[in-house]
Amino acid sequence: MSPKQHRGEVTSDLLLDAALRVFVTSGEQGLTVNAVVRESGVSLGSLYHHFGSLDGLIGALSHRWLDRLLGELTGALQGADGARAGVAGAVRAYLAFVQEHPGPALLLHSPLADRKGMARGREFRDAQEARVSEVARWIQLGIDAGELAPLPAPLIESLLMGPVVAVARRSLSGIDDVDLDEAARLLPDRIWRSVGA
Structure with missing residues (x-):
């Protein structure tokens, strides 16, 4: 796996783990793009790059x-x-x-x-x-x-x-x-x- 692929995998994992934490603590209503970005520390552009949308995530x-x-x-x-x-x-x-x-x-x-x-x-x-x-x-x-x-x-x-x-x-x-x-x-x-x- 190339370093770029590894970084992409790490970023995806950060976003997925953050989305789960936000869902558990805030419920469906709290599961927003902004909440996931804030919780993960990953940029908004990275979320859209890896998953296309909140629905994709x-x-x-x-x-x-x-x-x-x-x-x-x-x-x-x-x-x-x-x-x-x-x-x-x-x-x-x-x-x-x-x-x-x-x-x-x-x-x-x-x-x-x-x-x-x-x-x-x-x-x-x-x-x-x-x-x-x-x-x-x-x-x-x-x-x-x-x-x-x-x-x-x-x-x-x-x-x-x-x-x-x-x-x-x-x-x-x-x-x-x-x-x-x-x-x-x-x-x-x-x-x-x-x-x-």
């Missing part, structure tokens, strides 16, 4: 953390011995991500992310195609092996992740009535009842 930040979350999920699925263990591993991996990375988890579960996802869902899915394909392959292998219910893969994915996402959102919203460790213990069996063959 937010998209890159979301992709960065979504890729990491999906990487942990696919690792849990693929490292498991059988579909039932994969379900348990995915639930634990997702909830552990929320506990270990509350700021990024808050961003990924925010109304901002929902709006972006609804408006640009296909683009976001395409950007994560490798990870999404790994999950789809794991589901198909489970169906073919007779371990997972013979349902369309998107339905199995929804049955698997829907309850986990709901619990994560509840926890991240500040409602203090969900224990994520308890959820990680209880949800796998309940979810397995809906997706197991």
